[in-house]
Amino acid sequence: MDIAIIDDEQVFLEIFKSDVIKICNDNDIECYIDTFNSARNIMEIYKNYHLIFLDIDMPGTDGITALREINKIYNPKEFPYIAFVTSKENLIYEALKEFPYTFIRKKDINEILENCICNIYEKTNPKKQKYTIKCGRNLVNVFIKDIIYIDKIKNYVWFHTVNGTYKERATIEEKFADLMPQNFVRTHIGCLVNLDYIFEVTPNSVLLDNGESVVLSRKYYNEVNNRYYESLVVDDD
Structure with missing residues (x-):
């Protein structure tokens, strides 16, 4: 499964990537992961992934804006699945207007992340x-x-x-x-x-x-x- 993680906090990005790798290894899921500090070029790469973890609040192009642009040309039969990740509770309502696959609060990652990855793996693996x-x-x-x-x-x-x-x-x-x-x-x-x-x-x-x-x-x-x-x-x- 091809995964992209987009977050402007480098420390969190590395920790999150390690968590994703561990979950994939534990569930016998072969994964390829790219990390990015910005969503600026997401329009050029989003079709390369099955799953994108996208931070909502980032400098420049934020996650909500990025998904809004994707939705203008997105074919629902295509990948990827977009999972918003954030610690900003006040942005949840606005983010849900763009219809992400799921929404993960950073404080709840340990409880939600594995289930999210496994569910999407089943959807994307023939x-x-x-x-x-x-x-x-x-x-x-x-x-x-x-x-x-x-x-x-x-x-x-x-x-x-x-x-x-x-x-x-x-x-x-x-x-x-x-x-x-x-x-x-x-x-x-x-x-x-x-x-x-x-x-x-x-x-x-x-x-x-x-x-x-x-x-x-x-x-x-x-x-x-x-x-x-x-x-x-x-x-x-």
Whole structure:
């Protein structure tokens, strides 16, 4: 998880960074942390981070002004999550008008910080993310990483997961839009496969780790083959 800490008090900045590193280590979270004494250049860098701890009261560009500027162009589907940090109680109401993800009083950091980091890690880490399947009148939450593949049969989309199979009355196009950014690839017009479960790609089919195979159409062969080998390179790294 990529984290930025912005505070004009250098001593606090170093202590806070140490606290964040300890929490990440204790929770097995790989983190990369940058620290800044000013929010002046936040507009140029904010997309580089999953989480930004932003002090409200700073000389020059303060945290409230910085988030206000970000909100003018911010896409809610993008990172980062902004957590305001301050000891100025009188600025809380004004700060909340800019809709930060959360607000941390410096005096309460020990009680709040770990929960904040862990919650955002789950939101930003695909292996921790869940997907809701509407099975009739019931809702089933599954980890995206546990979905092996999904395919379309008549008016239903079937989710084949490591823990069972579920069906939802929906279109495959809806699921394609939801899951394509989450490491899935289309093998034919009615099937999406999680790249993590592909064992082998052949000209006509994709063999999965569980022994099943799905049809691979000529139209999607190059994309599937390329993304599969790209994923192998990433795993090797």
